[in-house]
Amino acid sequence: QEIKQEKDVGIKQEIKREKDVGIKQEIKREKDVEIRQEIKQEKVVEHSIIPVNIPQSETKKPNKMFQSMTIKEKIEFLCSFPAHMSQPICEILCQNQKYIGTILELKEGSLYVSIPPNKEKKVLTFNDIQTISIIKI
Structure with a gap:
C-alpha cells in the first residue's frame, strides 16, 4: 500500500507538473501573440499617411x-x-x-x-x- 501511495503521489505530482507546464506554455503563447499584435499595430502606425501642408x-x-x-x-x-x-x-x-x-x-x-x-x-x-x-x- 505504501508503494502504491508513493506511486499515486508520484503520478499526481507528475500530472500537476505537466498541467503547470502546459498552463505556463499557454500563457507564454498568449503573451507572444499579444506582443506580435502590438508590434503589428506599431508598424501600421509607423507607415500611416500623415497629411502635410504643401504650399x-x-x-x-x-x-x-x-x-x-x-x-x-x-x-x-x-x-x-x-x-x-x-x-x-x-x-x-x-x-x-x-x-x-x-x-x-x-x-x-x-x-x-x-x-x-x-x-x-x-x-x-x-x-x-x-x-x-x-x-x-
Whole structure:
C-alpha cells in the first residue's frame, strides 16, 4: 500500500507538473501573440499617411482636357512641349484667317507659328486668336 501511495503521489505530482507546464506554455503563447499584435499595430502606425501642408505653388496642376482649356492655357501647353518630341500641328482660327502649323513660342502678346510647306514664320497677335485645335500629334 505504501508503494502504491508513493506511486499515486508520484503520478499526481507528475500530472500537476505537466498541467503547470502546459498552463505556463499557454500563457507564454498568449503573451507572444499579444506582443506580435502590438508590434503589428506599431508598424501600421509607423507607415500611416500623415497629411502635410504643401504650399499651393508646389502642388501639381490638375490634368485638364485640351478642349476645355482657355486659349492662353492651350498656347502655354503647346509651347511647353519638349524639344525632342515632334511638335503638334495645330489649326489656329483668327478673326479673318485660318492657319495650320506648329506653335513655336509666345513672346510679348505675339504668337510665333511655323506654317508649312516653306516653314514660313508667321506672327499672330494673341487678341486676334479665336480658337486653337490640335490636328495631329
